[in-house]
Amino acid sequence: xxxxxxxxxxxxxxxxxxxxxxxxxxxxxxxxxxxxxxxxxxxxxxxxxxxxxxxxxxxxxxxxxxxxxxxxxxxxxxxxxxxxxxxxxxxxxxxxxxxxxxxxxx
Amino acid sequence: xxxxxxxxxxxxxxxxxxxxxxxxxxxxxxxxxxxxxxxxxxxxxxxxxxxxxxxxxxxxxxxxxxxxxxxxxxxxxxxxxxxxxxxxxxxxxxxxxxxxxxxxxxxxxxxxxxxxxxxxxxxx
Numbered sequence: 001x002x003x004x005x006x007x008x009x010x011x012x013x014x015x016x017x018x019x020x021x022x023x024x025x026x027x028x029x030x031x032x033x034x035x036x037x038x039x040x041x042x043x044x045x046x047x048x049x050x051x052x053x054x055x056x057x058x059x060x061x062x063x064x065x066x067x068x069x070x071x072x073x074x075x076x077x078x079x080x081x082x083x084x085x086x087x088x089x090x091x092x093x094x095x096x097x098x099x100x101x102x103x104x105x106x
Numbered sequence: 107x108x109x110x111x112x113x114x115x116x117x118x119x120x121x122x123x124x125x126x127x128x129x130x131x132x133x134x135x136x137x138x139x140x141x142x143x144x145x146x147x148x149x150x151x152x153x154x155x156x157x158x159x160x161x162x163x164x165x166x167x168x169x170x171x172x173x174x175x176x177x178x179x180x181x182x183x184x185x186x187x188x189x190x191x192x193x194x195x196x197x198x199x200x201x202x203x204x205x206x207x208x209x210x211x212x213x214x215x216x217x218x219x220x221x222x223x224x225x226x227x228x229x230x
Binding site: 032034042043044045046049055087089091092093094095096097098099100 | 143149150151152153166200205206212213214215216217218219220221222223
């Protein structure tokens with residue numbers, strides 16, 4: 001199985017900050033990576049797929065980059081609605097998820 | 107608007123069975139592969155089953171032989187029959203629409219719409 005790791009596990013930030021989350025795969029997954037946002041008690045929401053393609057309706061302050069084994073999710077200017085947990089997921093070989101990064105208030 | 111509504115969760119003893127259902131609306135159900143994904147409280151997510159538009163099914167080793175996914179396109183409905191339940195199966199179970207495809211080798215899919223989830227607790 002392909003293992004996914006994320007860093008940091010928790011990130012404390014303020015509204016307006018630029019936020020970057022890193023996701024690494026245990027082997028190359030090309031560009032087959034998705035990012036999700038999850039708020040407490042809610043289902044995950046797809047933000048980005050194929051490493052950098054923004055899902056319809058997702059604000060443009062979210063962006064994704066990377067290929068191979070290292071990927072990043074960037075929020076260009078953090079908004080109050082963005083405090084949440086973010087998961088990456090590879091789908092190069094069987095869907096597997098990262099452990100999540102919680103973005104909380106600094 | 108795409109809607110996925112799960113039901114059927116609850117408390118079950120180890121070794122017991124439970125059947126989850128998912129009612130879909132707002133999209134053409136029979137042209138999408140459908141999936142179940144679970145989340146242990148406060149932890150990560152795990153894909154547990156898939157069914158493609160032709161009715162072929164796919165499972166990870168952790169549930170193979172114990173879980174059975176099925177669909178009824180005429181009713182826009184997805185189900186997950188869970189047998190031989192273990193404490194480790196305790197989780198919130200989500201119904202999800204797939205973006206991608208599955209083959210005999212693997213599933214190459216992410217999930218573009220999710221239900222609100224239903225909690226399954228396996229405990230004596």
